[in-house]
Amino acid sequence: MKTSDPLGLACPVPRTDADRVLMGHGAGGRLFAELFDTVIGPPIGADPVAEDAAIVAVDGVGVVISTDSFVVTPHDFPGGDIGSLAVHGTVNDVAMRGARPVALTLAYIIEEGFPTAELARITASAARAAEQACVHIVAGDTKVVERGGADGIYINTTGIGELLPHAVVTAAGAEPGDAVLVSGPIGRHGAAVLAAREGFVFDLRSDSCALAGMVEDMIRASGRRVHVLRDATRGGLAAVLNELAHASGAGIRIEELAVAVPDQVAAVCEVLGIDPFHLACEGTLVAVVAPEAADDVLAAMRARPEGEGAHRIGTVTDSPAGRVTARTGIGATRVVDMPLGEQLPRIC
Amino acid sequence: MKTSDPLGLACPVPRTDADRVLMGHGAGGRLFAELFDTVIGPPIGADPVAEDAAIVAVDGVGVVISTDSFVVTPHDFPGGDIGSLAVHGTVNDVAMRGARPVALTLAYIIEEGFPTAELARITASAARAAEQACVHIVAGDTKVVERGGADGIYINTTGIGELLPHAVVTAAGAEPGDAVLVSGPIGRHGAAVLAAREGFVFDLRSDSCALAGMVEDMIRASGRRVHVLRDATRGGLAAVLNELAHASGAGIRIEELAVAVPDQVAAVCEVLGIDPFHLACEGTLVAVVAPEAADDVLAAMRARPEGEGAHRIGTVTDSPAGRVTARTGIGATRVVDMPLGEQLPRIC
Numbered sequence: 218m219k220t221s222d223p224l225g226l227a228c229p230v231p232r233t234d235a236d237r238v239l240m241g242h243g244a245g246g247r248l249f250a251e252l253f254d255t256v257i258g259p260p261i262g263a264d265p266v267a268e269d270a271a272i273v274a275v276d277g278v279g280v281v282i283s284t285d286s287f288v289v290t291p292h293d294f295p296g297g298d299i300g301s302l303a304v305h306g307t308v309n310d311v312a313m314r315g316a317r318p319v320a321l322t323l324a325y326i327i328e329e330g331f332p333t334a335e336l337a338r339i340t341a342s343a344a345r346a347a348e349q350a351c352v353h354i355v356a357g358d359t360k361v362v363e364r365g366g367a368d369g370i371y372i373n374t375t376g377i378g379e380l381l382p383h384a385v386v387t388a389a390g391a392e393p394g395d396a397v398l399v400s401g402p403i404g405r406h407g408a409a410v411l412a413a414r415e416g417f418v419f420d421l422r423s424d425s426c427a428l429a430g431m432v433e434d435m436i437r438a439s440g441r442r443v444h445v446l447r448d449a450t451r452g453g454l455a456a457v458l459n460e461l462a463h464a465s466g467a468g469i470r471i472e473e474l475a476v477a478v479p480d481q482v483a484a485v486c487e488v489l490g491i492d493p494f495h496l497a498c499e500g501t502l503v504a505v506v507a508p509e510a511a512d513d514v515l516a517a518m519r520a521r522p523e524g525e526g527a528h529r530i531g532t533v534t535d536s537p538a539g540r541v542t543a544r545t546g547i548g549a550t551r552v553v554d555m556p557l558g559e560q561l562p563r564i565c
Numbered sequence: 566m567k568t569s570d571p572l573g574l575a576c577p578v579p580r581t582d583a584d585r586v587l588m589g590h591g592a593g594g595r596l597f598a599e600l601f602d603t604v605i606g607p608p609i610g611a612d613p614v615a616e617d618a619a620i621v622a623v624d625g626v627g628v629v630i631s632t633d634s635f636v637v638t639p640h641d642f643p644g645g646d647i648g649s650l651a652v653h654g655t656v657n658d659v660a661m662r663g664a665r666p667v668a669l670t671l672a673y674i675i676e677e678g679f680p681t682a683e684l685a686r687i688t689a690s691a692a693r694a695a696e697q698a699c700v701h702i703v704a705g706d707t708k709v710v711e712r713g714g715a716d717g718i719y720i721n722t723t724g725i726g727e728l729l730p731h732a733v734v735t736a737a738g739a740e741p742g743d744a745v746l747v748s749g750p751i752g753r754h755g756a757a758v759l760a761a762r763e764g765f766v767f768d769l770r771s772d773s774c775a776l777a778g779m780v781e782d783m784i785r786a787s788g789r790r791v792h793v794l795r796d797a798t799r800g801g802l803a804a805v806l807n808e809l810a811h812a813s814g815a816g817i818r819i820e821e822l823a824v825a826v827p828d829q830v831a832a833v834c835e836v837l838g839i840d841p842f843h844l845a846c847e848g849t850l851v852a853v854v855a856p857e858a859a860d861d862v863l864a865a866m867r868a869r870p871e872g873e874g875a876h877r878i879g880t881v882t883d884s885p886a887g888r889v890t891a892r893t894g895i896g897a898t899r900v901v902d903m904p905l906g907e908q909l910p911r912i913c
Contacts, residue, residue: 263705275628375632
């Protein structure tokens with residue numbers, strides 16, 4: 218949009234404008250929750266407790282289903298691209314209900330003039346990621362819009378899966394005393410995309426990968442004692458912990474120093490002034506498990522390459538309900554807040 | 566894109582440029598088929614015979630699944646809007662496999678600055694359409710892109726459903742001697758959108774509606790004798806007849822005068838130089854049924870408001886395989902060709 222204010226000082230879309238959708242509404246933080254609770258949710262009759270995936274009865278069988286659109290920019294980043302990310306993101310959302318992903322749909326909105334070779338490359342990347350995750354791409358759609366209408370390509374994937382035996386996994390399942398586990402170091406996807414966008418040269422790759430196989434091993438190791446699974450995508454670890462504390466009506470207390478932040482992620486965060494707890498992961502999950510199952514689940518995670526950095530970061534408490542706190546390195550306690558939402562657009 | 570050729574005479578994206586995606590690739594005609602067969606299909610290992618929906622085994626049950634993105638412009642047109650259309654389009658694609666749609670996902674890509682009131686209105690329209698079609702919206706996603714990045718809003722819906730008892734419906738199911746039925750007059754959606762886009766004032770509404778209830782009645786009336794169901798969306802009646810002739814390895818012969826074209830549709834087509842057989846419908850289906858079942862199926866269709874104009878338009882022949890011909894009003898025979906693709910962008 219052209220403006221008579223080239224420095225953007227007047228900000229044509231004020232952040233306080235309640236009548237317009239803002240970039241921050243799409244970042245999975247508090248702004249999105251507000252938009253969902255006031256605008257999108259009520260007509261649909263949707264539950265404000267957002268799970269990563271829904272469970273629908275089809276012919277008497279529970280089918281797990283989840284949808285996500287991918288608008289990441291740039292399309293290529295160290296460790297992945299929009300095609301592989303679109304598969305991993307949805308496969309993981311299905312897996313986070315304690316399910317085995319079975320099939321995906323793949324829908325493209327492409328801008329006129331987009332190079333066919335790039336479309337072929339992205340499609341091949343999505344196909345490879347699906348094959349590695351043992352899911353079939355069974356249906357698709359292709360729309361083309363005019364030049365300038367889609368920033369190259371947007372991808373929607375929707376996944377369906379079948380519940381794993383003995384899995385009872387929900388965002389509301391955290392119980393006081395449960396152990397809070399993380400499958401690896403945080404912030405790698407967000408930092409890799411931001412570094413690629415800003416042209417930084419860091420030895421840093423997105424963690425984007427399918428987590429369904431690891432989830433299957435975790436459930437096999439301890440069944441119903443896995444209470445919550447969430448991949449720490451938009452909004453990062455902070456958003457996920459806040460969401461599950463809120464959904465479960467429990468508190469969460471973590472040890473800040475127990476959360477592994479790779480040096481390169483910390484460096485990107487320092488340069489850009491971002492909290493690593495707010496950075497998206499695309500191959501790292503948070504699990505809340507019964508305390509007696511923690512060791513078995515950690516062993517199951519560590520037995521796989523995507524979970525080799527798994528560790529315990531905290532405990533579910535009975536109060537303060539809905540609040541996440543961290544014990545810092547110097548022994549103080551700080552509140553880990555839900556990110557507002559606008560700082561990291563187009564990360565997935 | 567700025568160009569030094571303001572009249573567009575040099576055409577920066579030549580239509581013969583095989584290295585770029587063109588508007589016509591998204592119109593569901595021959596160009597799309599070519600893109601799919603050469604670029605998108607091979608990495609995925611997809612069958613070139615495209616059904617409206619796939620059937621996936623989940624825990625031993627056949628789950629029908631279909632996805633579609635909606636980029637229609639304008640967002641509002643007589644008889645519907647992008648919200649209701651996004652529900653009807655996917656519900657109908659699921660129904661066309663002989664299934665009862667059960668649930669939908671709803672994913673938005675929204676442009677920064679989009680009015681919240683318009684988002685609320687579109688969401689309410691989608692919710693109303695879903696309720697009327699007896700499907701639940703069970704999951705969703707919202708992404709926001711910068712101004713200019715999504716022409717307001719794009720919507721993806723993915724639907725899942727359960728197979729109706731005795732339904733064996735596939736695009737490849739047409740057999741010589743079968744009756745070809747249409748559920749109503751053609752071209753109403755495409756004509757209504759084009760008229761709204763051009764600012765024409767016609768007394769014309771899109772036929773956009775859910776067809777799942779009618780499909781259920783049709784299958785109940787004659788079970789396996791319903792061989793093919795297709796809603797005549799992108800590419801219109803001509804595309805659907807060609808696709809099913811091709812998939813079934815059969816010929817189709819129709820009576821041109823038996824195809825009802827409303828006067829207002831004919832008028833829009835005359836003004837814009839378009840063949841009404843190429844105009845999209847969004848609430849009108851083609852059924853290929855065993856000849857002895859034709860009367861029962863027509864009666865089931867006519868008993869519902871969305872099928873009250875149902876009639877027989879032709880017959881499946883054994884040759885020429887893959888070819889659709891029409892007997893014209895003066896008794897001549899013409900070939901009904903697959904539309905190339907580019908004449909009607911952004912119709913759904």
